[in-house]
Amino acid sequence: MSTASEQHWPGPLSAAVARLCTGLQPQVSEQTAAGFAEVLRRLSAPLQVAVAGRIKSGKSTLVNALIGRRVAPTDVGECTRLVTRFQYGTVDRVEVVFRDGSKQAVPFDADGGIPADLGVDIDEVSHLEAYLTNAVLRDLTVIDTPGLGSLDAASVARTEELLGAGKTADGELDPVSRNAVAGAEAVLYVVTQGVRADDEHALASFTAATASREAGPVNAIAVLNKADTIEASTVEGAGEDVWKAAALLAEKQADLLKPKVADVLPVIGLLAETAESGGFTANDAEALRELAKLDGATRETLLMSADLFTSWECDVPAGTRSRLLERMDLYGIRSALEAIDADPEITAGALRRRLLDSSGLASVLQRLDTVFRARADGIKAAAGLASVTALSHSSGDPGERQRVHDAIEVLLAKPEAHQLRVLEALTLVAAGAVTMPADLAEEVMRVGSSTDAGEQLGLPGRHRKELTDYALERANWWRSFSSFGATPAQSRIAHVVHRAYFLLWQQLRSG
Numbered sequence: 001m002s003t004a005s006e007q008h009w010p011g012p013l014s015a016a017v018a019r020l021c022t023g024l025q026p027q028v029s030e031q032t033a034a035g036f037a038e039v040l041r042r043l044s045a046p047l048q049v050a051v052a053g054r055i056k057s058g059k060s061t062l063v064n065a066l067i068g069r070r071v072a073p074t075d076v077g078e079c080t081r082l083v084t085r086f087q088y089g090t091v092d093r094v095e096v097v098f099r100d101g102s103k104q105a106v107p108f109d110a111d112g113g114i115p116a117d118l119g120v121d122i123d124e125v126s127h128l129e130a131y132l133t134n135a136v137l138r139d140l141t142v143i144d145t146p147g148l149g150s151l152d153a154a155s156v157a158r159t160e161e162l163l164g165a166g167k168t169a170d171g172e173l174d175p176v177s178r179n180a181v182a183g184a185e186a187v188l189y190v191v192t193q194g195v196r197a198d199d200e201h202a203l204a205s206f207t208a209a210t211a212s213r214e215a216g217p218v219n220a221i222a223v224l225n226k227a228d229t230i231e232a233s234t235v236e237g238a239g240e241d242v243w244k245a246a247a248l249l250a251e252k253q254a255d256l257l258k259p260k261v262a263d264v265l266p267v268i269g270l271l272a273e274t275a276e277s278g279g280f281t282a283n284d285a286e287a288l289r290e291l292a293k294l295d296g297a298t299r300e301t302l303l304m305s306a307d308l309f310t311s312w313e314c315d316v317p318a319g320t321r322s323r324l325l326e327r328m329d330l331y332g333i334r335s336a337l338e339a340i341d342a343d344p345e346i347t348a349g350a351l352r353r354r355l356l357d358s359s360g361l362a363s364v365l366q367r368l369d370t371v372f373r374a375r376a377d378g379i380k381a382a383a384g385l386a387s388v389t390a391l392s393h394s395s396g397d398p399g400e401r402q403r404v405h406d407a408i409e410v411l412l413a414k415p416e417a418h419q420l421r422v423l424e425a426l427t428l429v430a431a432g433a434v435t436m437p438a439d440l441a442e443e444v445m446r447v448g449s450s451t452d453a454g455e456q457l458g459l460p461g462r463h464r465k466e467l468t469d470y471a472l473e474r475a476n477w478w479r480s481f482s483s484f485g486a487t488p489a490q491s492r493i494a495h496v497v498h499r500a501y502f503l504l505w506q507q508l509r510s511g
């Protein structure tokens, strides 16, 4: 077995948790040690991001857009009822993993996707593992899930069981240990227009999917998908502008979902998928050009509804139109026609680019980068630590539990590991487990959400002297708050925040 020092960790916090695991391994039971081995394996693996949300919200479509390949089945088929893990591999392949741990390879369908029907007994299936050569997967493992909060209780149960109870590569862990280590480390939560009150519930139920970890602004972002289907005129202040309407709705939903998620971004997953996965061809561009040439009245009629678009009499074959509709929906088609009107010579490549631009995918990717990739070290380390704690709790040996607890305390007392405490505090506040006045809650988020001193202090770009003084001022404030005025739970948070400011002050003063 490889040791911690030979491994590649995402950063110093993960490396510290890895050292903790290797240090403890000889001092714990065989079973707990096996759990620690799994924690170590996960620490060095790519960040696990689950795409979760209500049924038919467009999760699989978005997964395809992110991976850049139409590989996850969308719309119909039994596979939409299963969890699929997309991870990096040197050869493309898909495996069905059965509940009893056995595996069976399945071929891709003719278009390079996972077949919608697997030809196996679905009730026996635990989940699917897809190994793909796509570069994005080198540092993100993407987990497609069936709709949470759906009426299909069996799928929900399967997701929770799988992500909560998790799976391991080797299957050597007992269910309790698995439960302690498994679970996605980050969540991309997909909502559509009108998040209902119980969607918040679905987000909370995702906590089950992330096992012992809470989802919060450190490891969760949301997208408002299917922005193209929003009726702009029904959104106050949007006028006729669909994107403006989407932005306004996203803001509203952010009010509902924050601070459980870092952000809510509007997106058109369908257009992103079509543009990113080779789904938009020269033939499609040609068909759109033909449509653009139709007389104004026919074109207007076609664009009135999906039904009319495919059924109305016109020179472009109905089959071609159906394909366009499936790939772009009416909003995408209308945008493409406008682009052709503006420049009849526009190339297929340029049209594809336009679709991509209008999908909003770029901002989602950018947020994924800043929220997930940049913080992968902290997210993974916190997840690993939560697993270590859960493992020691499930061991049933009080001595072992104490040893693990002490080792974690020693680790967390080190200045370089204090960030883990901050992340924990932030998540407690975000999840509402500790209530704080809004301005203080916001301050906790700010301190914990960045690694840039200016951002942490809410004074981006200011001079070092000013930052140093302010860090000390806030350190003192939080210290006195922790002693006077705070509830016991708030006081624990306040201690952590005080120390974060104090360490920041030291670092600013010396650096």
Ligand SMILES: Nc1nc2c(ncn2[C@@H]2O[C@H](COP(=O)(O)OP(=O)(O)OP(=O)(O)O)[C@@H](O)[C@H]2O)c(=O)[nH]1
Pocket (backbone or CB within 6 Å): 054, 055, 056, 057, 058, 059, 060, 061, 062, 073, 074, 075, 076, 080, 081, 145, 146, 147, 225, 226, 227, 228, 229, 267, 268, 269, 270, 271, 326, 329
């Ligand atoms: N108009 C429009 N349709 C979309 C968009 N994203 C997805 N769809 C369509 O919505 C339907 C459901 O998409 P999926 O990606 O299968 O949704 P899902 O959330 O994975 O569904 P389940 O796995 O069954 O819960 C498909 O017909 C997609 O083409 C979008 O941005 N705009």
Ligand SMILES: [Mg+2]
Pocket (backbone or CB within 6 Å): 059, 060, 061, 073, 074, 075, 080, 144, 145, 146
């Ligand atoms: Mg799906």
